[in-house]
Amino acid sequence: MPARPSASASNKRSATAAKPGDPRIIAVVNQKGGVGKTTTAVNLAASVAAAERKTLLLDLDPQGNASSGVGVRPRTVERSVYDCLIGRASFKEVLVETEVKGLFVAPATQDLVAAELELVDDPERATRLKTALSDLLTREKFEYVFVDCPPSLGLLTVNALTAANRVLVPLQCEYYALEGLTHLMATIDRIKNGTNPTLEVEGIVLTMFDARNNLAHQVADxxxxxxxxxxxxxxxxxxxxxxxxxxxxxxxYDAQSKGAQGYLGLAHELLRVKAESS
Incomplete structure (x- = not known):
């Protein structure tokens, strides 16, 4: 087994710092690609919206897979999250309604790649997303915001962690999972000590789980x-x-599939956690 997470990153979920009426802004983060991060952001957002909670899916990954995953092709978008980050548009101007009632998406395009370069000398570079999102949330009563982060711990992810009040980590149960988790938790600690002291880890969701694999059970335990x-x-x-x-x-696509049922169950757990903390 790989090294265990460091002590500073090993705390269980603590009491909520967000006020009961505040939206739950959840950054879906894992710096490793291919672990089901975007799949989790898309399907969890859809499942929460299906429970009649007004929900925003914010695509912060230049690949734009969360956007296309709800039917919005990046090449058809005139304005995107990039425009919001550089101050050229408001989130209200870029929102697109999806097929799922109550679910809206703020789409991403490859322009986001340029955002990290353009903002590098901006003293407010880490809070650009928080500022733009705050303006939207004062006007629109979203209950949940899910931010699909890129598979890295760069400036875009830092913006997501600064704007969020919760972090959800999709984790594939493989050999190097705990090592990667340690690096992520160290980044979250730095954000808490800097731009966002109220940030908390909502929890870990095990993804792409193969019950026949002994290592998967060992990592999960x-x-x-x-x-x-x-x-x-x-x-x-x-x-x-x-x-x-x-x-x-x-x-x-297939509401009766095991995947759909898994995300519906996860949404139910999230909703219950928020209800208990209210």
Whole structure:
């Protein structure tokens, strides 16, 4: 097994710092690609919206996969999150309504790659997203905001962690999972000590889980010793991998699939946590 997470990153979920009426702004983060991060952001957002909570899916990944995953092709977008970050547009101007009632998306394009370079000398570079998002949330009553972060710990992810009040980490149960988790938690600690002292880890969600794999169970058991891990586990599922090619969350593609049921269960857990903290 790889090294365990460091002590500073091993705290279980603590009491909420957000006020009961505040929206839950959840950064979906993992610096490693291919772990189900965008799949989680898209399908969890859709599942929460299906529970009649007004929800925003904010795509902060230049690949734009979260946008296309809900039917918004980046090449068809005139304005995007990039325009909001550089102050050329407001979030209200870029929002697109999706097929899921109550779910809106702020789409991303490859222009976001330039944002990190253009903002590098800006003294407010880490708070650009927070400022732009705050303006939207004073006008629109979103209950949940899910931010799909790029697979890195660069400036875009720092902006997401600064704007969020919660972090959700999709984790594939593989050999190097705990090592990567340690680096991520160290970054979260730095953000808490700097631009966002109220940031908390909502929990870890196990993704692409293969119950036949002994290592997967070993990693899961080790993670549970250090973090809050959601009961809902997202299995490897063909329907989950097919849904993005149709521009739909799996809830619209095949609601009875194991993948869809996994995210519905995860949404239920999130909603219960917020209700208990209110």
């Amino acid at each position: 080790e993670v549970r010793k250090h973090f809050h891990v959601f009961d809902s586990i997202i299995p490897r599922n063909v329907r989950l991998s097919e849904a993005p090619s149709h521009g739909k969350p799996v809830l619209l």
